Amino acid sequence: MAGDTHNQAGSLREAVIEAIKLGEGAFGKREIARALKLKGTDAKRDLKDALAALEADGAIKRTASKTYALAGALPSVTVVEITDRDNDGELLAEPVRPDRDAPPIRLAPGEGAGGKGEPALGIGDKALVRLTPDNEGGYEARLIKRLGQSAHKLLCVLRKPKSGPMRLLPVDRRSRHELVPARGEAEKANDGDLVLCQLVKERRHGLKTAQIVEVVGDAGAPGAGSLIALYSHGVPQGFSEAEQREADTVKPATMAGREDIRNLPLITIDPEDARDHDDAVWAAPDADPKNAGGWQVIVAIADVAAYVTPGGALDRGAFKRGNSVYLPDRVVPMLPERLSNDLCSLRENEERPCLAVRMTFDKHGNKRAHRFLRGWMKSAAKLAYQEAQDAIDGKGGEKAGPLLEDVLKPLWGAYFSVREARQRREPLEIDAPERRVRIGPDGKVAGVETRERFDAHKLIEEFMIQANVCAAESLEDKRTPLIYRVHEEPSKEKIDNLAGFLPTVGLKWTRGERVVTGRFNTLLAQAKSSEHYETINEVVLRSQSQAVYDTENQGHFGLNLDRYAHFTSPIRRYADLTVHRALIRALNLGPDGQTDEERSRLTVIAEEITHSERRAMAAERDAVDRFIALYLADKxxxxxxxxxxxxxxxxxxxxxxxxxxxxxxxxxxxxxxxxxxxxxxxxxxxxxxxxxxxxxxxxxxxxxxxxxxxxxxxxxxxxxxxxxxxxxxxxxxxxxxxxxxxxxxxxxxxxxxxxx
The missing domain is CATH 2.40.50.140 (Nucleic acid-binding proteins)
Structure with missing residues (x-):
């Protein structure tokens, strides 16, 4: 009898798997029951047990929309986002809805290459594709439809030669086909202007015809590289009348209900050219005799939630942008200037509201406790990284020198302690120098330089990491939904590629070896003294997954942390603003916290701001490429x-x-x-x-x-x-x-x- 029951359960599980295949990720429990014609309380209970068993075995998984899908399987027709190219130049894609177990997706050769006036698919583009399993555990994708193609716009340069036909030349190097301006359209712009175009007529032969829907500016102007990048990637610019009106009329926050921490000499340490200051730090030896050699550290963050209320015009605009975008010659801010550079900026010697976390570390850098507070602070000083570092190095400085003993030395003491714990944790230590395009007063490129990285940078970075961990821990402790910053470990395919490459430079990675950050660090250390060090850094960097925002915690592989959320930059990242609101609600820090409506939308928000971040990164990268090409044009x-x-x-x-x-x-x-x-x-x-x-x-x-x-x-x-x-x-x-x-x-x- 027991054997019959076991067989019946096994048969039901097989039937459930077939139903899930049929549903292609769109079937919930009700749809599966309907597909299997299961009726009655007992049958539904058996289905529930079968689903639970299959999920426990890892055969199926539950999606964010409460439907079921085979583990590692995707619907045959799905929406993907182009994320990268492989070494052969073929496009790589990921499902738009995050699917943690999704195997690699490659577009079939030639798919998305453009033609007939259409631009080629590029990184950041979305498409509807049909997937077929390949022979290597992944998928090959064939293009069904470019999403939004009917309204697709191209950024072009209008050319009006003295002789010969006028042409519209796409600025995207992936678009190989010129366009012809429709009758009368060329009169809207001058020769050499950047124009936004839209196809208006299908022609079987010859070049496509387009109309000019917007004149963007002069393609030869110094700032054209930024304009092209912003328009090419669809980065929202400017603020609506409703946003600007809301920003102009918002009332400054008051001290009511806040903890007064103005007596603490919190300081901001930022790049020399920073205009907004959303984080300040303070440290002192812990006075508790039970924590001899320990430290108290406060990280105070601009209280953006006090001004940007859920559902308001500012909130909707910030969500649409997702983050600020930083280009060589300009910043496209997430929030209007009255907030980003004034009310929400922790200006020197000005009182500001903040959301802060007070952390206690022992002498070895282990965090013993933390507490969040809604505070009222006054920044004692605004320092550049170089100024702070010079003072610590004994070079004084008119501004930083007087802060050395009481402010800077305690900060460095706490940092050295926390750094000890970081070294034990072994986060990924990739050496990726950051290059900065220096713009002259005339708007042209004056040079390209590598940013120096001091202990001052590492101090701020590590304190921000600790504050972000505290945010995730506090919200988990209160069982409050939140958006995590997730960085998964490298995929098996990327590790296999790495293992295949390393013997060519005299190194090796044993297949099947456990993938941990310390193993990568050992590899980088082995390459340190060789001619291949830069290459190994590049290859290790390429082997990593892309970080995303998600409501399901998968940990942060690169930082080697179990839980991590973005909390420290709400002026420029919408993710951080959602975490602030979640903390305010969970810890009863005020009436302006996370709403039920926002809580119900966290999964959608996470997907959208991940897309916004990638859009911004692509625009920033493209702008830098164009500015450097301008710099090299006369060389x-x-x-x-x-x-x-x-x-x-x-x-x-x-x-x-x-x-x-x-x-x-x-x-x-x-x-x-x-x-x-x-x-x-x-x-x-x-x-x-x-x-x-x-x-x-x-x-x-x-x-x-x-x-x-x-x-x-x-x-x-x-x-x-x-x-x-x-x-x-x-x-x-x-x-x-x-x-x-x-x-x-x-x-x-x-x-x-x-x-x-």
């Missing part, structure tokens, strides 16, 4: 040192050492012999001689073209290819120098080998 023909950072079937990408700019060396320009992409060797290999250009190889290049409008750089490699074994079935032939210009009739590059 065409010049020779620069660089390093190969990517090899694909169509060429090599080289990063210039001086500026950090990335340029393309087409495979047809590599030499007089035929080169093909060897995926396993991460190299472009000459088929006759075996000479190769490999990932990480230092090279000298000449700039052939620099296009400020597209941000594209076209390079020639001057360094001869490295010698290598002659490919099997070939014999070494003597031709021109390996680094010479390819001559003769161009050949078609074919795809070789299995795609990983």
């Amino acid at each position: 065409v023909g010049g020779e620069f040192d660089g390093r190969i950072t990517g090899v694909t079937r169509f060429g090599a990408f080289v990063r210039l050492s001086e500026t950090g700019a990335d340029g393309l060396v087409p495979i047809s320009r590599l030499g007089e012999e035929r080169f093909e992409h060897d995926e396993a060797a991460h190299a472009l290999v000459g088929l006759q001689t075996g000479s190769r250009y490999r990932l990480g190889m230092p090279v000298t290049v000449r700039i052939e073209e620099a296009q400020p409008v597209t941000g594209g750089l076209l390079l020639d490699i001057l360094t001869p290819a490295e010698k290598g074994p002659v490919p099997k079935g070939r014999r070494r032939q003597h031709g021109g120098p390996p680094g010479g210009r390819r001559s003769g009739r161009p050949w078609k590059q074919g795809r070789k080998g299995k795609r990983k």
Whole structure:
């Protein structure tokens, strides 16, 4: 009898799995019961038990919309967002609704490449695709529909030559097709203007026709790089009349109901050019004799929730933008200036409302306790990172010098203690220098420099991390829903790619080895003294997952933390504002906390602000590319040192050492012999001689073209290819120098080998 019951349960589970496959992720319990024609209390109880068992076994999972899906499976038709390219240049995608177990998705070769006046799909774009499983545990996607394509707009440069037809040239380097302005449209703009266009007529042959819907500005103006980036990625700009009116009429917060901490010398430490200051810090030795050598630390954050109320115009606008966007010559703020640079900015010697956390650490940096408070503070000083560091290093300073003993030394003492705990925790230590495009008074690029990183930067960073952890812990303790900052460990596919690459530089990663941050750090330490250090840093960085916002906690792999939420930057990140409101409600810190309506929308908010963040990152990256291309435009023909950072079937990408700019060396320009992409060797290999250009190889290049409008750089490699074994079935032939210009009739590059 028991065996019959077991068999019946097994049969029901199999039937449930088939029903879930049928539902393609859209079936909840009711739909599954209907599909299986289950009726009656007993049958529904059996279904409930079967679902619970399958979920416990990891065979199925529950989605954010309370439906069921197979673990690791996706609907055959789904909406995806383009997130990256692989080494072959093919587009990679992820489901728009976060699916933690989703295997890799690649668009089939040629899918989304554009044509007939349509732009190519690019990173950040969304599309409806049909998925079919591939042979490697992932999916191949075929494009069904570009979402919003009917209203798709292209940013172009209008060209009016003295002779010949007028043209609209797309600024996106992925769009290979020019457009023709419709009759009378060219009169709306001048030659060289940036214009927003929309297709108006389908033509079977020839170029597509477009109308000009907006004149953006002069493509040759100094700030054109930023304008192009903002418009290309659809970054919202400006504020509505309702937002501006709400900002102009909002009443300053009062001290009522707040804890007075004006007697504590909290200070802000920010970049020299910072205009908004949303975090301040203070530290002192802990007076508790039971915590000898310990520290008290306060991180105070601008109380944006006191001014931006849920559902108001400011709130709706901030959600739409998601975050501030930082470009070389401007900032596109999330909030109007009266808030971001005034009422919500912790200005020097001005009283401000804040939401603060007071943390207690022992002498080894372990957090013993924390408490959130809604405070009333007065910043004792506004320091730049360099000023604070100089004072600690004994270089004094008119402003920072007087703060050394009572303010700065306690901060550094607490930091050194917390740093000890950080070292034990072993977060991921990737060396990724940040480059800054320096803009001159004329709006043009004055230079490109690497930002120096001091202990002052690390101090602020670590205190902010600790405050973010406290926020997540307090909300979990109060069982309050929140938006986490989630960073999952690298996927198996990325680890396999890393393990396959490392032997080419004399290192190894044992497959099946546990994936932990300390293992990556050991790898980076092994590479430290070698010529491959920059390459290993780059490859390790590429192997990591992208961080996202989510209501389900998956931990933060990079920081090696079990729980983490963004709390410290509500002026510029909407995620932090939601966490502030959640804390205010959970800890009874005021009437302006998280509402039931906001709580019910947290999953949607998390998805949207993840998209907004990626949109901002893409715009920031594109703007930097365009400004650097502008900087290098008058250096065409010049020779620069660089390093190969990517090899694909169509060429090599080289990063210039001086500026950090990335340029393309087409495979047809590599030499007089035929080169093909060897995926396993991460190299472009000459088929006759075996000479190769490999990932990480230092090279000298000449700039052939620099296009400020597209941000594209076209390079020639001057360094001869490295010698290598002659490919099997070939014999070494003597031709021109390996680094010479390819001559003769161009050949078609074919795809070789299995795609990983």
